[in-house]
Amino acid sequence: MESLTNTMHAVPLNHYILLSTIIFAIGVMGVLIRRNAIVIFMSVELMLNSVNLLLTAFSVYRGDATGQVFVFFIMALAAAEVAVGLAIIVMIYRNTNSIDINVLNRLKW
Amino acid sequence: MSTFYFIAFLSIFFSILVISAKNPVHSILYLILTFFTFTIHYILLNAQFLAIVNFIVYMGAILVLFLYTLMLINLNKESEPVKPFMVKIAGVFGGGILAVAVASSLKLIGASNPVLLQNPDLGLVKNLGKVLFNEFLLPFEISSVLLLSAMVGAVLLATKEKEPKAA
Structure with a gap:
């Protein structure tokens, strides 16, 4: 494990930020261009994970374990969010017989 | 060092596949691969606890939950209604603008210090x-x-x- 981390010594912090930014942007695109509610949900997971990776990179950069504890809390939050969100999707499917989000535009009333 | 760039490329590649796959089941499988590359990132950062938790909670629990939900929802209708082409272009443009904005703000900071593991x-x-x-x-x-x-x-x-x- 020590040798594995030694290979990391030359990666600048900027590259981690760039990677997380790109993956976050991909998640945003997924939310914007898809109509399937489950795929949109998966894009949200992608965004959460990119933030997790960035928090971990900052935590290692600063030598502070707090960031990794935060990632742990975010994961607990994501688990709760997925449970409730998927239950909502199942309920939407039961009521409207589709998971197309355009069916939900009557939510605004 | 090159390990990071290779894995980063894989992460981006698979996450693009997640949002572009037509079949939602394929999307979920690509999402599993994406999360696997994230686990490798955590291992490279020597965040062993997070690597294990990511592996078990995300790949093990959350994605299985996604697959179960897809199983409950029947997907016999082969064609998912797609958004109009212009809306897709606008979505990709908006996401790209976000990425470019953050990346160009990074340019202002200039070169950063490498991520060193001070405390193993x-x-x-x-x-x-x-x-x-x-x-x-x-x-x-x-x-x-x-x-x-x-x-x-x-x-x-x-x-x-x-x-x-x-x-």
């Missing part, structure tokens, strides 16, 4: 457990309440409503 046992279970149960004990307990309420909420939402009784 930073991400080990022992160290994280000490931090978690000393400084973050109250949030930890509250997160258990959060999980319980999420469970109750999910059960309430997903159970079929009975016929309304005469009130």
